[in-house]
Amino acid sequence: MSTLPFEGGASPAVDVHAHILLPALQQLVSDADPEGFGAQQALEVRRNGPESMAASGRMIKERWPQLTDLDRRLADMDAQGVDVQLVSPSPSHFYYFAGEELSLQLAMAANQAVREFVDRAPERLNGLGLVPLQHPALMVEALEHAVLECGLLGVEIGSFAATPGDPERSTVELSDPRLEPLWTRAEELGALVFLHPFGCSLDERLDRFYLANTVSQPAENAVALSHLIFSGVLDRHPGLKVLAAHGGGYLPTSLGRSDHAWKVRPEAHGCAQPPSSYLKKLYFDSLVHDPAQLRALVAAAGPEQVLLGSDYPFDMGSDSPADEVRAASLPADDAAKVLAGNAAALGITPASILTARPTA
Structure with a gap:
């Protein structure tokens, strides 16, 4: 088990849900596939609606320094009491419309860019890369x-x-049989798979009132995790480490209906155990925006399955993620697990204390 390098001081905090923006990646895809990029932008306008698109544009402009500037990020981490961030590309960089050659180029460019960003502050950061989900x-x-x-x-x-x-x-x-090699290799490497929805197939039904985020993100998490559970992926890969953003959305505290379907419907019986039992095999961030809901998530999944997450620096994230965990009034041991202990158990540490990169 990895340990954190700041034991003995104040209670440590490891934020596993924080993003960086990679402008060079957007330039690469818009130059290489302008038609596909334009179509994707048009789809986002349709899904979100003009009011939300305008508000999001202003938000990104205002938070550009947090998304791109390391010094500002580190200052914000200090103000939040966050010792370590696990940074991942903004989900807007998924670019799942790209063809095979371009998609692999984009993934590798993102991976390298995240590595270079982490290397500028390895004592405070570690990172996640991208894979082209559209090309299993x-x-x-x-x-x-x-x-x-x-x-x-x-x-x-x-x-x-x-x-x-x-x-x-x-x-x-995520239930697609073509993804089996990914789950196998991720399990072999001990690699973390961070599930973060971006976009929703409900499209115009959510194009007002920012429903494209407030409803779609929890719904997409619930759908994707249900595909993993009901298809038996977690049975076949018991060591797979899947971390769901936004507390897993609607799924963790609404599994009674899924359990009933597993009992009475043969087509819902693709997993070996009742769906609710798989919460103990999944991980969730703490970003649910409500103390009672966080307590319910910890009660449903167990205190060992929930990790601190902020969605830094977006406006739908939290500016005080550690304080929000403490505000939930969890037992002290459980709060310590959420803040940093579970991250340590999963090997989520500052890059600087990893003495060697995996070679498996």
């Missing part, structure tokens, strides 16, 4: 590049991927 046959190569070549702790994926050239059609779900 390329995912192991991208995963190995992230973990073995770039020394990152794992990869970030979305809740589904669309067909290249047809971004409205969801064709790769």
